[in-house]
Amino acid sequence: MERKTRVRFAPSPTGPLHMGGVRTALYNYLFAKQRGGDFILRIEDTDSHRFVPGAEQYIIEALGWCGIRPDEGVDENGKVVSVPSEKHPHAPYRQSERKSIYRAYAEQLVRDGYAYYAFDSAESLAALRVEMEAKGETFIYNYSVRGKLRNSLTLDAAQVERLLAGTNDWTVRFKMPADRIVQMDDMIRGHVEVNTRTLDDKVLWKRADELPTYHLANIVDDHLMEITEVIRGEEWLPSLPLHYLLYEAFGWQDTMPRFAHLSLLLKPDGKGKLSKRDGDKLGFPVFPLRWTSPDGEVSRGYREDGYFPEAFVNLLAMLGWNPGDERELFTLDELVEAFSIERIVKSGARFNADKAKWYNKEYLRRKSPAELAEAFVPVLEEKGVSVLDGEGCAASEVKDFAGRRFSRSYVEKVVALIQDRATFVRDFWDIASYLFVSPAEYVEKDAAKFWKPENTALTFELAAHISTYDKPLEKAGLEAEIENYIRSREWPMGKVMNCLRLALVGASSGLGIADIVCLIGLEEFGRRVERARNTLGA
């Protein structure tokens, strides 16, 4: 019988999710949605020592920002579900709240001979490890040493009972077979085999906190939650044999999920995988959202750096996957359509900040001016420019340069003309501040180049002519008028235009003269020319 596709993203709330984690979640999501399946969020908080407050909420918020919404595990308020319901039948989805489930499974394995109780203390193991390493031997806790240690395999039943009841630092360990080749299949890497001889008797359950370790909790929950595919990071590949053996020991082979191990995201320059530490150091965020750690340390995020979630998702998807053709721009829905595990790349991907910016630029230029204006408003207000909304201003556009008040329709017009020139919304101010504030000073170098008596005389004459323009202010018409005026007099076009631009912008860069005049209007135009004349001289 064909099972419904169910995948899960199972982060550990030990800190903010970094972009590699988001990519893993994204690939899981895409896989599930493509097959009409479920994407489940499960919180793996079985390490009580590494719990970080706020991390869980961060993970949910980050996924939400990306548009990745779990079908199960998180309720409509963005909280991890603890109580089972029709929509969330497998609750709780936080492993710490599933504590009671795991012990029985651990005991089942002991009873069936696949695991045993181990009574060695952490200190005695550490000592043994040091001792063996001193002799040049590698310490592996497996068949080779378990016979010499204190456990339910070497101690008699009565003693085991006594230790089980009377002490609380024992563990349940998996009894790794001595010499067996485990044959595995990975959806990305193909056939993989490992001899159990090199593997160790992993701890499955700890009496001290009555919590399972990752391996047990993971297998039990994936089974209980009817997970069909496990798509996770490459760091888990070495423990895949153990996981196979656990499914076998439980007798769950027939419903064992298929596995896909994703390569890691590497640092752009140096060596090693992208880690949480090297965010600011490398000049780009490693986190989707800004994160303030409990001790007050702040790490930047893509959201706060001005990236659109669509761009972030897109660039992440293309880091280790490609559609097989030359398309590069995909919305989340398009990714759902195009995604395929077969086209995931095996090797690790190095993140490239320039490409990330390019993606944002592409999305920015595709956005509507209305949406961009909306995002630009806070920036304007920060700069002391107020944006007027509402009924009154629709009819008559407000552009009050001295009072720094502009109607939203004006902001939209500005944005429409500059959106091709920006990578982020925050670039707008640098590109277009002169469309809101008269230039207070003039770039010295540009002034020296263009503000010369032979140019200014002509410029003032042109400005005077423009001021008398009585047709509706509209780019094409005004542009033709200006060009015509200059050409018919055989004036040097570049010199005059740049001289005038200097007066309007304060520099010899920026939009076309006609565009600027149409935006700021004749009145402001006249003021700027006057001001330049007074400041720079005629």
Add this chain to the structure above:
RNA sequence: GGCGGGUUCGUAUAACGGUUAGUACGCGAGAUUUUCAUUCUCGAAACAGGAGUUCGAUUCUCCUACCCGCUACCA
């Protein structure tokens, strides 16, 4: 050290035994433009090395090198 994974221009990638090894970002040069930006055109830039298998290997096998991961009562 042991085990596993990986290796195509600087980066991300295409190629699934036969190609002038393609594309994108970035970089360089031109063109367009009233400046800047955009846009357009062109250019430089890669099969880690060595053995096999084959009529023929970037592609298959093995070895070496390098990179990455794991080797915790962390995930």
